[in-house]
Amino acid sequence: MARAATPDPTALQQALVAAVGAGHVRNDAGPDHGAELLVLPASTAEVAAVVAIARVHGVSIVAQGGHTGLVGGCQSHPGQIVLSLARMALIEAIYPDERVAIVQAGVALEALQNAAIAHGLEPGIDLAARGTATIGGMVSTNAGGIMAHRYGVMRHRVLGLEAVLPDGTIYSDMTRVVKNTAGYDLKHLFIGAEGTLGIVTRVVIKLEPLPQCTATVMLGLPSVAATLEAINLALRSDAGHLRAAEGLWQSYIQLTAQAQGWSEPSFPLDQPVCLLLMLGGANQADLNEGIEQIFGEILDRHPTATGIIAASKRQEADLWRLREDTDQLYRAHAAAPSYDVSVPLSEIGAYVDHVKSGLARIDADLDPYVFGHLADGNLHIVLNRTGPLDDAMSSAVEHVLYANLRALGGSFSAEHGVGTKRIAALVATSDPVKFATMMRIKQALDPDQTLNPGKVLPSQPLAREKFQ
């Protein structure tokens, strides 16, 4: 295919208008975007046409979902095209007996959740940005959330997908079953690739039975080890299944509780770590009893433990708000530097100690807020600082957080991806063979850098500056 030596903006825009219609090519890509062109195709065929046009004109494409990413994966610059999937927001089918849905990429998670509820089902994945995060974006970033310990991450929810490749062809694998050994399962190349290897246009997603009832306890515990004991008790409860197990370290719950005016005399906020446990099941009385059994067993083992069992749906919502209201952090510390790591469960206690002491060595006042998904080892760490940090400080902090993490079996990016913000960390900490293979795959599928260049991987190979 011939590529224009010099981009011709007028001819490009005319071609795009011919492909998707005049109303769907805009000259303002919106805030946070440097690109001048926003294109809104309405079908996979139109997405393919846009990619083909981009290639002819020698410009690159940044695909856009719900714009809820946290690592700059959707950033664009002048000369690029932003391709929004917003007009592809159809829930095409739900098969209740199969527990499967087929959706276009632009469907918001909450829209799918609401459609599934009508069949007593749920997508098996949930996160705070549910109202705007799209299924296509969640596939492209391999989203995680609070139920990953039970149902896996987005990668494990996807049975099939359709994607437009960098050469403008359409990769079609709309498999509706979990078992498929018909050759290499290449859909996993597009899941978590942040739009750098293909643009996901349609998705077949597994659904799970939605429990009729839930019950929640918040435990105040002396150690991370005690939280793991409580999680194991919940996993083996015969009252229901563990839906969520969220950890709130002391400074985090103190901040959100104070901001929300929440207090409870029987639950002083002086424990090292709090654990929110939710069971789901078919019978409310059984769940309540199961929660009480867990609390009782924990009290037997750890007499200093405290706990609150939610006595109403309202109280349950109040407890969960203490965890989910992360905005309070950024009100207290504007643009506070935030990190998103995975740590093997049995290493969490030592890792948090290591981070606290390492940060204190950088600056005695530097103290992390720590919270996250304890049952899968995903910790969110936010610094008590106005951001962004300067380069030297940022590098020192990342060294403390990331240096030994891969050797431990963890990851410097649990669920937020790489985007632009974490490329340096990827380069510094990846297995060199894995990194080289990533570069080879990008080269094999997108040699002209048509799709989201400079995201996930550097456009040009960077020097590998190891943290250690």
Next chain:
Amino acid sequence: MARAATPDPTALQQALVAAVGAGHVRNDAGPDHGAELLVLPASTAEVAAVVAIARVHGVSIVAQGGHTGLVGGCQSHPGQIVLSLARMALIEAIYPDERVAIVQAGVALEALQNAAIAHGLEPGIDLAARGTATIGGMVSTNAGGIMAHRYGVMRHRVLGLEAVLPDGTIYSDMTRVVKNTAGYDLKHLFIGAEGTLGIVTRVVIKLEPLPQCTATVMLGLPSVAATLEAINLALRSDAGHLRAAEGLWQSYIQLTAQAQGWSEPSFPLDQPVCLLLMLGGANQADLNEGIEQIFGEILDRHPTATGIIAASKRQEADLWRLREDTDQLYRAHAAAPSYDVSVPLSEIGAYVDHVKSGLARIDADLDPYVFGHLADGNLHIVLNRTGPLDDAMSSAVEHVLYANLRALGGSFSAEHGVGTKRIAALVATSDPVKFATMMRIKQALDPDQTLNPGKVLPSQPLAREKFQ
């Protein structure tokens, strides 16, 4: 790297002996193998050394696990090296609190199951060849089995892996957590690739809590739709979780029951389809009650249904033997042609009708035995014929079974892989863009065809002879 123009068998053998020791290079690769050389490395480094030697000598490598594959993925020919992982059979670690195990590739599934039981855990995957199938082989073939509806297939059990690439380098991703968005998740290239893109040497695998008790009912039902109703009732039971839901069509259960001398006056074998349901949980009385509730509810909806609830562990084992004793098929019909398809659950009834009528049109006496994993849509179909079929008959049968399967959202290979036996079906039925991308990936990672050439993909591109 220089490759020998003409292989020098003596020099090759000497180099292999130097790499892995004289006792671990054998001149007999065993039955079913055409290769003259069997090499047994003891570590990932030794595997890498063998791959490097093979490249220098211009020979290719067939990796071997437990040798339980069904599609010829381990076949070899003179001039190749068979690389067995049998000496890499160490369970390196089990982390009970994380529900994670780290194993070498040559560990048998049953060995891991037994090690996990000591911690009240299980690998979340089970299949009849458990005694010999290895974890590395199960990763390389993306094994399925009876619990895939709940815990996914092998791909969903793997948190991390290490593999030797075709260029002899070692890809290391021993992640111990489920959330990892640190770039492309390329381990999925090696899972299900049947040793054509890398040789898997070590695996991090998720474990699940092992239920203390189980309860089983076998239902005789008037239709596939009724089996799906029963499965949905089991999925929503508050007594425990659904562990297995296996379908046995009439001619299959009649054959195994007769061969085993099994009969039960209250359960005549004249129903269109039988369903074996197993619940697992913490409380035997609850499970028994749950099973009875499901049976009762099914009887209310389908008065002609029949059922047997296992009253003892022995009776439970007897019921399961009716399903698992597939050898009886091959005693009745030597080398009977067998197929392994995935069908979306709501299409199973119509698909089986289509297969039966299509086969009868080929030959009025041709009748399939049908059985399999109903909760995930994986049907095993075995013909009442001595095999193998001649080419014309084989092609006619495959046309009936496969022609429309991908469009339905199913797959011509559910859990057995492609190997050599299903390459023609892959070529004939794949999405052309997916097929071309597979070829491109093989070319990018193994341009010299060092690893298992001619498996999964044709060595040379084949003409695409579409079934329709």
